[in-house]
Amino acid sequence: MRPMIPTRTLPADAASIQEAATILAAGGLVAFPTETVYGVGADALNPDAVARIFTAKGRPAEDPLIVHLAQLSDLPRVTKGYPAVVDHLAAHCWPGPLTLVLPRGPAVPYGVTAGRETVAVRIPAHPVARALIAAAGTPVAAPSANRFGHTSPTSAAHVLADLHGRIAMVLDGGPATLGVESTVLDLSGPIPTLLRPGGVSLETLRDLLGEVAVGGRAAPTGGQVAPGLLDRHYAPDNALHLCIGPDTACQAWLQQAARTQMAAGRRVGLLIPDEDVALFADLAVDIEPLGPASDPLAIAARLYAALRALDARQPDLILARDVGEAGIARAIRDRLTRAAATVHDGSEGVVF
Template sequence: MGTALIQSPREAAEIIRAGGVVAFPTETVFGLGVDATNDQAVRKLFQAKGRPSDNPLIVHIADAGRWSDAAATLTPTAEVLLSAFAPGPLTVLLPKRAEVSDLVTAGLGTVGIRAPNHPIAAEILRLAGRPVAAPSANRSGRPSGTRWRSVLEDLDGRIDAVFQQDGPSLGVESTVVDCTGPVATVLRAGAVTIEQIRRVLPDAREVNEDADRHADTDVRSPGTLHPHYQPRATVRLVDRPSALASQEGARVAYCGLLPIEDQPSVVLSEVFNSLDDYAAGFYEFLREADRQQATVVFVQRAPDKGIGHALLDRQQRAAGER
C-alpha cells in the first residue's frame, strides 16, 4: 500500500493521534511525525527510517509555552533561549517528562524539544494536541528531505502520509543545545548560530570547546552519532573549484559558491548565489546528484561562519569526515 498524499493539517493530526506516521514540512527540513507518548508509533517510525534505536529523536511542540508536554522542568538557560528563538530552528535538551516514550530518548532521562516556526507544522501540532517526535523525513543516513517528492523517494509505502506542500526552508536542521546544566552547550550546530546564542547567553559554548566533554555527547544529541546526509555517490570536499582532480570514467557533480569550467565528465553543477542559498539547497543537490547517477560529488567547503558552520558540519558528515 502506497503512502497517501495529504494537504489537510487536520488529517495529518488525526493520523498522528491514531498512531500513524506523517511527513510534514517545517522551516528546516521535512519532519517525520508520530505521537511521542505512543511506544508502538515510535517503533513504526524507527522501522520506516531504518534508524538505530540508540539515536534519540527531537520532540516537537505547538509553541514554546507547551514545553511541559515533553519536559519535566524548564531550566533558566532553556527559558532564555526559548524566549529568544522560539518558535524557530532551536532544540533545547531538558529533563524528560515521564509520559514521553523512553524509545524517543533512547532510554535517556533527557529530551530535546522545539517549536517549529512553520504554519503547517504548528497547526498540525496544535490539532494533534500532544508532543510529536519528528526526526528528518528520510531513510537513515541519507540526505534530509527538503521537498515532499524527495521524502517519497525514501519512504513511499513505509509511512502513512506525506503533506504535499513545499516551501522555503533553511535546509539545515535545528541547533541542539544542552540546557540541563548551568552553562548552555551546543551539541549540534544548526540554523541558529553560536553567535546568535551568545548574544543572549554570553557564556554559551560549543561541545568541542568543552574540555570536560562527556563520552555520551553524541548519544544525547540527535543527528550526531551515526553516519548522516550521505548520497550514494562518493563526496569529496574541496576548498576551490580549481582543486577538482581529473576523474576518468567518473560521472562528476559539483556544488559550491564559485563556478567551475565545463568538463566533459560533469553531469551536474550548481553554483549558489549566497551562503544561505547554499545551506537551503545542499541536501536537494545531493539527491539530484543521485538521480543523475553521479559517482563522485565535489563539494566546495562552506566558510566556517554563521550558518556556514552548520553547513560545513553537514558537508563533512556527507563525506564521512565526522
C-alpha cells in the same frame, strides 16, 4: 518483507491537516513540512507510535528523536523542570530552528530519548507544522523524513523517494525554506553546549547567553544525547569528497581531483558555489550550482535538493567544498562533513 502502507500525498490545507492529526492520534506516521526540513511525525507520548518511526526509517534505537510542540505552554508536558534561560531563548528563538536538550518528563517514552534522562525539544516556525501539532493535541516526535543516514528531504517528493509505502501520509507544504536542520543546544549541564549547528547560529547564541561551548561528538557507546551527532549522516548514495580550507586552495584541489578522476574514466559530479562553475568550463563534469558563496543562506536552502538531484544522476563520485564557518555556513560544513566519504584540506594531493 515489510508490508507496504498506501502513502497519500495531500496539499497542506485545513482538511488535510485535520486528517493527518487523526492519523497521528491513532498511532500512525505522517510526514510534514517544517522550516528546516520535512519531518516524519508520530505521537511522542505513544511508545508504539514512536517505534514505528524507527522501523520506517531504519533508524537505530540509540539515535534519539526531537519532540515538537505547538506552543511554549506545552513544555511541561515533556520536561521535568527546566532552567530559566529557556524562557529567554524562547522569547528570541521560538518558534524557530532551535532545539533544546532538557530534563525528560515522565510522560516521554525512553524510545524517544535513546534511554537517556534528557529530551530534545523545539517549537517549529512552519505554520503547517504548528497547525498539525495543535490539531493532534499531543507533542509530536519527528526526525527528518528520509531513510536513516540518507540526505535529508526538503520537499514532499524527497520524502516519497525514501519513505513511500512506509508512512500513511505526506502533507505537501512546498519546499522547506531554511533547508538544514535545527540547531541543537544542550542545557542539561552547567554550560550551554552547541551539539549541532543549524538555523540559529553560534554567534546568535553567544550574543544571547554569553558562554556557549561547542560539542557535537557522538557518544562512544549507548544512546546519543541528541540527533545528528553520528559521524556518518546526511549521505548521498554516491561517494562525496569534501574540501575544507581557503577558497583558492579548495578550488585548485577540486580542479585537480576532477581531472584525475576523469582521466581514470570516472564520471564526476560537482556540488559547488556559483562562482566556481566557470573554473570547470573545459571539463565534461556534471555540476549542481548551490548559489553565491557570499550568500550561505541561499546555499543552505538549496543544499539537500542539489545533492539529491546530483546523486540521482549517479556520478561515480561527487566533489564539493564548504563556504566557511560563520553563521549558517557552520551548519553547511557540518552536514557536508558528516555526508562525506573523505575530507581534504586543499593542501594535499588528490588521494581518496
